[in-house]
Amino acid sequence: MKFFLKLTYMELKLQLREPVALFFSLAFPVMVMVLFGFIFGNEAEERLGGYGQVDLSVPGYIGMVVGTIGMLSIPTTLANYRDLGILRRLRATPLGSSPVLWSQVAAQVVMTAAGIILLFIAGLAIFDLRIPNGNLAIVPAALLSAFSFFAVGFVLAGVMPSARTAQAVGMAIFYPMLFLSGAAMPRYIMPDFVQQIAGLLPLTHVVILMEDLWLKGTWNLTSVVVIAIMLILGLVISRFTFRWE
Amino acid sequence: MTQVIEVRNLHKTYGGVTAVDNVSFTVEEGEIFSIIGPNGAGKTTVIESLIGLRQPDSGSVSVLGLDPQTEARKLGNRIGTQLQEAALPERMKVWEALDLYASFYEKSVPWAPLLEKWGLAEKRNSQFGSLSGGQKQRLFISLALLNDPQIVFLDELTTGLDPQARRATWDLIRAVREQGKTVVLITHFMDEVEALADRVAVIDHGRVIALDTPDNLIANLNRETQVLFSVPNGFQAARLENVGGITAVNQYGQQITVSGNGPLLANVAAALAQHNIAPADLRVQQANLEDVFLALTGQTIRN
Numbered sequence A: 001m002k003f004f005l006k007l008t009y010m011e012l013k014l015q016l017r018e019p020v021a022l023f024f025s026l027a028f029p030v031m032v033m034v035l036f037g038f039i040f041g042n043e044a045e046e047r048l049g050g051y052g053q054v055d056l057s058v059p060g061y062i063g064m065v066v067g068t069i070g071m072l073s074i075p076t077t078l079a080n081y082r083d084l085g086i087l088r089r090l091r092a093t094p095l096g097s098s099p100v101l102w103s104q105v106a107a108q109v110v111m112t113a114a115g116i117i118l119l120f121i122a123g124l125a126i127f128d129l130r131i132p133n134g135n136l137a138i139v140p141a142a143l144l145s146a147f148s149f150f151a152v153g154f155v156l157a158g159v160m161p162s163a164r165t166a167q168a169v170g171m172a173i174f175y176p177m178l179f180l181s182g183a184a185m186p187r188y189i190m191p192d193f194v195q196q197i198a199g200l201l202p203l204t205h206v207v208i209l210m211e212d213l214w215l216k217g218t219w220n221l222t223s224v225v226v227i228a229i230m231l232i233l234g235l236v237i238s239r240f241t242f243r244w245e
Numbered sequence B: 001m002t003q004v005i006e007v008r009n010l011h012k013t014y015g016g017v018t019a020v021d022n023v024s025f026t027v028e029e030g031e032i033f034s035i036i037g038p039n040g041a042g043k044t045t046v047i048e049s050l051i052g053l054r055q056p057d058s059g060s061v062s063v064l065g066l067d068p069q070t071e072a073r074k075l076g077n078r079i080g081t082q083l084q085e086a087a088l089p090e091r092m093k094v095w096e097a098l099d100l101y102a103s104f105y106e107k108s109v110p111w112a113p114l115l116e117k118w119g120l121a122e123k124r125n126s127q128f129g130s131l132s133g134g135q136k137q138r139l140f141i142s143l144a145l146l147n148d149p150q151i152v153f154l155d156e157l158t159t160g161l162d163p164q165a166r167r168a169t170w171d172l173i174r175a176v177r178e179q180g181k182t183v184v185l186i187t188h189f190m191d192e193v194e195a196l197a198d199r200v201a202v203i204d205h206g207r208v209i210a211l212d213t214p215d216n217l218i219a220n221l222n223r224e225t226q227v228l229f230s231v232p233n234g235f236q237a238a239r240l241e242n243v244g245g246i247t248a249v250n251q252y253g254q255q256i257t258v259s260g261n262g263p264l265l266a267n268v269a270a271a272l273a274q275h276n277i278a279p280a281d282l283r284v285q286q287a288n289l290e291d292v293f294l295a296l297t298g299q300t301i302r303n
């Protein structure tokens, strides 16, 4: 157990030493929130059910953190470790393969939690964020979403020939999805047909799941199923595609 | 003597490429066993099969009485490895790497003295990415010795080291052996093999084409020895022709080359003394392991 904690702690330290990755996973969502917050403000509005714009955007930003870490951080980190022979060196110890992979998951869960906590801190400090009913169910929901996107990250890491392509393809899939899903800006300002397309995207379902829990305290089962299917598919596919060198 | 490694009829192919083709050998406890051969010969694949990183297609491998495939964890605790192509994360610090890797083993030695021994004490807080090639290499050796292993596998250990570090490494490898450990060493430096190895396997196209002590391999080459020296003007090389063991004498002005077998140098020196000649820059040229290597594996470059 000690080696697992050491490995996870080391991985976290390494993540914190990567300024670029850190910017995208931790700082960028907060920046988007602050930017839109300053443009639209966070006044309570009747038509928004007594909430402000920022209050309503928080579920989306949680999706942004989850997606960034799953689709950008994880594939780039793992493919890079593979390309450089870092995984090879680890495999030449009695450690075995699962602690290596699980420590990556554990470290990225901590990063995701840190990203979400930063959002709350910034929201409370700058915009007097209103927390509706304090629904703690967003914690397991965020974990489920994180695992599901992490699994996709493992697939990308395995399928892509190099760390550079893993990063490029991760971005090419993630950024369009980010803007369509409502994670970065509200879906209701988009045309209907775009909203329909968005309904097919996994990240949209993360946002919907979070919104429903956040505002109504209800689990959107469709979204849970979509996210769970992606998790299972991701696990199965990565099981066969992951490469250690 | 107990056998610590036993390889029988090992085969390994990658796709259609045969990397290892029916390799068999044994290594005894306390030996420094060297594997040499051209690029792509299959040396790394053999070692990787021994440490459990590769699954052989057929044949059997036993290391310390364990099967590297099914008893990987047990074996991993008792061997140390320095891989040809491996790395640590760029931003991992030297001490962090040692501290982390030490936690992977059931037993490990304190890492601070290892850093000292391998000249990395000052680099303790440096990140892996900022180390020079030789420093990285020395860090990998330290990692290989962290668990006080019974067998150490070293794949091109001294590649990238400067001459000082290379010689220092030889001393340390001898010291490792003196602790009773077995060393398996892949290298492209023939002087290293001559200086260190008890036995050497020459591998080419995935096959063991020779396996013996360095001395025997050289002796089996049956190359003549050459004695070279210069003499004062007017000396006739023909006067040396009845020296024992001589097969040829060549003279270019003052430069004389005598070829032959047996204790050639002693015989030539005695004959010169008889003629009251004091030769300048007397040198002996003998076959070395590099000649053996080239004779066995040919002169063409491998891809």
Ligand SMILES: Nc1ncnc2c1ncn2[C@@H]1O[C@H](COP(=O)(O)OP(=O)(O)OP(=O)(O)O)[C@@H](O)[C@H]1O
Pocket (backbone or CB within 6 Å): B014, B015, B017, B018, B019, B037, B038, B039, B040, B041, B042, B043, B044, B045, B046, B084
């Ligand atoms: N992972 C791999 N996938 C496909 N082919 C491989 C792989 N590893 C090695 N090979 C091939 O197997 C053969 C033996 O390679 P190996 O690395 O064992 O040679 P080597 O003797 O260690 O060479 P070098 O002196 O260059 O390190 C080569 O033809 C190589 O191209």
Ligand SMILES: [Mg+2]
Pocket (backbone or CB within 6 Å): B043, B044, B045, B084, B155
């Ligand atoms: Mg090699």
